[in-house]
Amino acid sequence: MNCESLSDLIITKVYSATTIYTEKNTKAKRNNRPCWAIVVKYEGETTYVSEGKSFISNIHNLVILPKGCSYEWHCTHSGHFSIIEFDSKIVCNDIYSFPVKNSDKILKIFKELEYKRTIKKQMYEIESIRDTYSILIMLLQSSQKAYLPTGKLSKINPAIDYIAKNYNKNITNDELAHLTGMSTVYFRKLFTEVCGVSPISYVHKLRIKKAKEMLKSDYGSVTDIAESLGYLNIYDFSRAFKKHTGISPTKYQKTAT
Numbered sequence: 001m002n003c004e005s006l007s008d009l010i011i012t013k014v015y016s017a018t019t020i021y022t023e024k025n026t027k028a029k030r031n032n033r034p035c036w037a038i039v040v041k042y043e044g045e046t047t048y049v050s051e052g053k054s055f056i057s058n059i060h061n062l063v064i065l066p067k068g069c070s071y072e073w074h075c076t077h078s079g080h081f082s083i084i085e086f087d088s089k090i091v092c093n094d095i096y097s098f099p100v101k102n103s104d105k106i107l108k109i110f111k112e113l114e115y116k117r118t119i120k121k122q123m124y125e126i127e128s129i130r131d132t133y134s135i136l137i138m139l140l141q142s143s144q145k146a147y148l149p150t151g152k153l154s155k156i157n158p159a160i161d162y163i164a165k166n167y168n169k170n171i172t173n174d175e176l177a178h179l180t181g182m183s184t185v186y187f188r189k190l191f192t193e194v195c196g197v198s199p200i201s202y203v204h205k206l207r208i209k210k211a212k213e214m215l216k217s218d219y220g221s222v223t224d225i226a227e228s229l230g231y232l233n234i235y236d237f238s239r240a241f242k243k244h245t246g247i248s249p250t251k252y253q254k255t256a257t
């Protein structure tokens with residue numbers, strides 16, 4: 001399951017937070033869903049079918065129905081479910097399914113959100129977006145834990161934390177390896193296994209990500225941004241940026257504004 005789309009979601013509005021009861025054997029078909037939805041089936045069970053794939057929705061499995069997807073659903077066991085419907089510009093065809101161990105905690109956020117929207121508490125619109133993000137973050141974090149070997153990740157975490165705080169400095173593999181207590185050779189191998197890229201490539205990817213954010217705003221000139229990110233000069237920065245994005249920083253800045 002690719003969660004990249006979920007990581008990039010920018011929620012513009014929450015439309016509703018409701019609890020609904022469905023009888024066994026109730027079924028329906030939906031084409032080109034107009035908005036996103038998070039569904040917690042805390043009683044009974046419902047099956048969603050999209051593009052030949054089946055997804056179970058029950059107390060142990062939460063589903064996210066993306067904007068633009070088409071599917072059929074069939075309630076196989078009667079019960080209640082809570083649903084949050086919200087909007088984002090991103091459109092996706094694939095249904096997301098998450099096995100959850102903390103369904104009670106997620107359901108509590110649902111219920112509080114539903115209550116706020118029912119009585120229309122002050123700032124309920126902003127809080128609705130915040131609470132929806134909270135659920136998404138919990139799901140993405142649980143997904144990361146499921147796919148990343150916890151023991152290996154914990155070993156390289158000191159290096160990841162150091163990079164996040166010092167990405168604009170000259171960082172070496174030896175320096176990062178020392179922070180983790182591993183040999184440089186073993187550290188590079190383990191880091192690449194867990195993160196999918198080498199430690200130094202990870203540093204450069206983080207710098208380019210930060211550069212994109214800066215170029216979209218009014219932080220300063222391309223030269224100022226290059227210096228802020230730790231590049232020796234604008235030429236090194238431009239070369240690295242084009243290598244990762246395919247275009248120059250100046251051209252990206254023009255298309256982003």
